[in-house]
Every structure is written in structure tokens, then in C-alpha cells.
Amino acid sequence: DDNRVSVLGLGAMGSALASALVRAGYHTTVWNRSAARADALVAQGTAAARTAGDAVRASRVVVACLLDGASVHEVLDPLAGDLAGRTLVNVTTTTPAEARELADWAAAAGIEYLDGGIMAVPAMIGQPGSSILYSGSREAFDRYKAILDLWGASEYFGDDAGLASLYDLALLASMYVMFAGFMHGAAMVAPAGVSAREFAGRAAPWLTAMTGGFDGFGAIVDGGDYSVEGQQSLEFSDLSHIIATSAEQGISTEVIGMVQRLIQRQIDNGHGKEGFARIIESIKAPG
Ligand code: NDP
Numbered sequence: 364d365d366n367r368v369s370v371l372g373l374g375a376m377g378s379a380l381a382s383a384l385v386r387a388g389y390h391t392t393v394w395n396r397s398a399a400r401a402d403a404l405v406a407q408g409t410a411a412a413r414t415a416g417d418a419v420r421a422s423r424v425v426v427a428c429l430l431d432g433a434s435v436h437e438v439l440d441p442l443a444g445d446l447a448g449r450t451l452v453n454v455t456t457t458t459p460a461e462a463r464e465l466a467d468w469a470a471a472a473g474i475e476y477l478d479g480g481i482m483a484v485p486a487m488i489g490q491p492g493s494s495i496l497y498s499g500s501r502e503a504f505d506r507y508k509a510i511l512d513l514w515g516a517s518e519y520f521g522d523d524a525g526l527a528s529l530y531d532l533a534l535l536a537s538m539y540v541m542f543a544g545f546m547h548g549a550a551m552v553a554p555a556g557v558s559a560r561e562f563a564g565r566a567a568p569w570l571t572a573m574t575g576g577f578d579g580f581g582a583i584v585d586g587g588d589y590s591v592e593g594q595q596s597l598e599f600s601d602l603s604h605i606i607a608t609s610a611e612q613g614i615s616t617e618v619i620g621m622v623q624r625l626i627q628r629q630i631d632n633g634h635g636k637e638g639f640a641r642i643i644e645s646i647k648a649p650g
Contacts, residue, residue, distance in 0.1 A: 365423065365424070365506070365507075366388075366389055366390050367389070367390045367391075367392070367421060367422040367423065367424075368384050368389050368390070368391050368392070368422050368424050368425075368426060368510060369391070369392040369393070369394070369412070369418040369419060369421050369422040369424070369425045369426065370384070370391065370392070370393045370394070370409075370418075370425075370426045370428065371393075371394050371395075371415055371418055371419075371425065371426065371427045371428070371429065371438060371439075372394075372395060372427060372428040372429040372430075372434075372455070373393055373394075373395035373400040373401055373404060373428075374395075374400075374428065374429075374430070375485040376428050376454075376481065376485050376488075377393075377395070377426075377428035377429075378400070378403065378404060378485070379485035379486070379488040379489075379514075380426060380428055380454070380488060380514055381393050381404050381409055382404060382407055382488075383488055383489040383513045383514055384409075384510065384513060385404070385407050385408045385409050386407070386489075387513050389510070390410070390422075391404075391408075391409040391410070392409065392410045392411075392412050392417075392418050392421040392422055393405075393409045393410070393411055393412065393418065394411070394412040394414070394415050394417070394418035396438075398411070415438050415439075415442060416441075416442050416445055419442050419445045419446055419449065420445055422449070423449050423450060424449065424450045424452060424503075424507055424510065425446065425449055425450065425451050425452070426452045426453075426454060427439065427451060427452070427453045427454070427455055428454050428455055429455045430455065431455060431456065431457065431461075432455070432457040432458070432461035432462075432464075432465065434455070435453060435455050435457070435465060436465075436468075439451070443468075443472040443474070444472075446469075446472060446474045447472055447473040447474055448473060448474075449474060449475070450474070450475040450476075450477065450500070450503045450506075450507065451469055451474050451475065451476050451477070452477045452479060452503065452507065452511075453465060453476070453477070453478050453479065454478075454479035454480075454481055454495065456480070456481075456528075456531070457478070457528055458525075458528060458532070459525030459526070459528045459529040459532070460525065461528075462478040462498075462499075462524045462525045462527070462528045463523070463524050463525040465478070465524070466478065466499055466524035466525075475500045475502065475503045476499045476500055476503070476524060477497055477498075477499040477500050477503040477504055477507075477524075478497065478498055478499045478524045478525070478527050478528060479495050479496065479497045479511075479517075479527060480495065480496040480497075480527040480528050480530060480531025480532075481493075481495050481514075481515075481531075482494045482495065482496065482515070482531065482534060483495070483514075483515055487515070488514050488515065489513060489514060489515070490515075492515075493514060493515025493516070494515045494516045494517075494518065495511060495514055495515050495516070495517050495518075496518055496520060496527040496530050496531055497511065497517060497518065497519050497520065497527050498519065498520040498521050498522065498523055498524055498525065498526040498527040498528075499522065499524040499527075500522070501519065501522060504517075504519045541570065543618050544570075544618060545563070545566050545570070546618070547609070547614075547618040547619055548562060548566055549562045549563070549566075550609075550612070550614045550615075551608065551609055551612050551614060553612075554612050554613060554614075555612075580639075580640045583638060583640040584640050584643055589634065589637035589638045589640055589641040590636070590637050590638070591638065594637075594638030594639065594640065595638065595639050596635065596636050596637065596638060596639070597626050597629050597630050597634060597635050597636075597637060597638070597639060597641060597642070598630060598635040598636065600626055600639045601626075602619055602622060602623040602626065603623070605619050606619055606620060606623060622642075624645075624650075625642040625645040625646065626639070626642055626645075628645045628650055629641045629642060629644060629645055
């Protein structure tokens with residue numbers, strides 16, 4: 364019965380996923396280690412299972428939204444027999460290696476496995492802008508697409524169960540470095556009496572406009588020729604005035620200095636006339 368879904372883990376994210384399911388009319392069974400967390404969802408119309416095993420046996424598709432890979436094993440290892448013949452959609456954040464290991468564990472137990480990386484915060488679930496990346500079983504993705512789409516735009520990346528997680532972590536890596544860049548800018552102007560919110564108002568449209576350059580960088584990186592005309596050269600991308608000003612403002616130069624080092628390594632290797640995109644070579648081959 365594909366109208367039945369079970370959700371294991373009712374933290375902030377698991378609760379948002381279960382809530383979207385019950386609102387869409389699915390017969391939703393929920394389980395959480397600390398039982399009290401199910402109360403709000405029961406009030407919305409879900410059925411609370413007494414044990415994780417009861418929740419697994421209630422539905423053909425079981426969603427796990429626990430803390431980490433270890434907690435997934437802790438909850439599901441004793442239930443492998445009950446999960447056999449069912450589909451496990453694991454949206455718990457794991458490393459790619461953990462996702463592959465879970466996929467192997469599932470395959471050995473006769474469980475269909477789909478791994479998901481959630482690119483949203485709980486309040487965004489079911490709202491525009493929420494996206495979830497999946498990899499693993501194509502059959503599971505296709506069969507349960509209607510369920511997955513309730514939570515956000517769902518996209519399938521391939522049968523390597525670790526790929527969704529790899530993408531997820533790569534996107535988060537880009538985000539954290541961008542956030543650190545914003546913080547650096549805010550720290551630079553702070554001694555001049557500019558508030559961080561005032562700076563945010565300028566930085567947001569600026570950075571948004573700059574993302575327009577990603578595709579061009581991508582084309583150059585994929586083409587493997589960093590000498591293509593029209594690029595800003597590494598030599599021209601000298602950040603010393605930014606570093607000097609940061610020091611004058613009395614702040615750390617760690618964030619901006621990191622970028623300068625990636626540039627410098629390519630210049631030192633004789634590539635100063637080539638384009639800025641070449642810093643990816645510094646990242647690919649750690650110094
Ligand atoms: P919470 O900290 O709110 O909830 C964690 C959940 O995991 C709780 O239900 C907790 O149960 C359960 N849990 C932890 N350890 C165990 C264990 N050993 N056995 C059984 N249950 C356990 O986290 P979130 O809901 O925010 O996140 C859940 C997953 O979703 C994580 O992997 C997170 O990385 C991912 N995610 C979260 C996002 C977010 O913005 N919140 C964004 C993208 C992904 P109990 O209540 O009993 O402690």
C-alpha cells in the first residue's frame with residue numbers, strides 16, 4: 364500500500380518531513396527514540412509507533428531522519444529482517460562512504476536503499492527553494508517520486524549511493540567559504556562604524572551578481588585550458604591590497620590570505636598569466 368509511509372526520527376527535520384506527509388493525506392506512522400516528540404505529530408494525524416520495529420512493519424517505505432550514520436545503524440541493524448523487501452529512504456546526513464556502506468548493508472539484507480541529502484532547513488520543507496538530492500536505487504526514486512516531491516524539488520544523481528551526499532557536502536563547502544567571506548567583509552568595515560546588517564544589504568546583491576561568473580569558470584575548468592582569452596589573470600588577481608587593508612583594520616587575514624595562497628602557488632608554478640579559475644589546481648593538488 365503506497366499510501367503508507369513511516370518516519371523514524373522526529374527531530375526538527377524528521378518532524379517537518381512527517382508533517383508534510385500527513386498534510387498531503389499519507390497514512391503516516393512515526394517513531395522517535397524519545398517518545399514525547401511524537402505528540403505534536405499525533406495531534407496532526409500521524410500514528411505513533413511504540414517501537415521502531417512497529418514503525419518499519421507499518422509501511423512499505425521507511426524514511427530515516429536520525430542524527431548520523433551511526434544512529435541509523437543503531438536503530439536499523441536489529442530490524443534488517445523486518446526491512447527486507449521494503450524501501451529505506453535515508454535522509455540522515457552521512458558522508459559518501461557511510462552512505463555506500465549503508466547501501467551495501469541494505470543490499471545484503473534485501474532492502475531497497477535510496478540516500479538523500481536535504482538542501483533545506485526544516486521551515487523550508489515543502490516550500491519553494493527546498494531541494495533534496497538522491498542517489499541509490501533508481502526504482503525507489505521513481506516509485507516514490509510523489510512522496511519525495513512533497514518535501515522539495517527532488518533530483519536523482521545516480522546509482523552510487525554516495526553521490527547525493529558528496530554533492531550535498533560540496534554545496535555546503537561552497538556555502539561555508541562564502542559565509543566566511545561575508546564575515547570577513549563585515550569585519551573589515553566594522554571599525555569604520557558600518558554595521559554588519561548594513562554591509563549585508565550591500566554584500567547580498569553583490570555576491571548574487573558574482574555567481575553569474577560560475578558558469579564561465581566551469582567552462583574553463585572543464586575545458587582544461589586556463590589561457591582562454593578574456594579571463595582575469597592570476598597576476599592581476601593580486602589580493603595584497605585587501606590583505607594590507609584587513610591588517611590595517613586590525614582584523615585576521617586568515618580568510619583572504621587563504622585565497623591569496625591558492626593564487627600564489629599557481630603563480631610560483633609559472634602560471635601567472637593564466638586565468639583565476641586555475642586556483643582549482645591548487646585545491647586539487649594540495650601544496
Ligand atoms: P535533531 O537534532 O533535531 O534531531 C535528531 C534526531 O535523531 C532526534 O529524533 C533524535 O532522537 C534522533 N537520534 C539521535 N541519535 C539517535 C540514536 N542513537 N538512536 C535513535 N535516535 C537518535 O536533528 P534534525 O532533525 O535537525 O536533523 C536530522 C538529520 O537531518 C541530521 O542528519 C541532519 O544533518 C539532517 N539535516 C538537517 C537539517 C536542518 O536544518 N535541521 C538540514 C539538512 C539535513 P531523540 O529525540 O530521542 O534525541
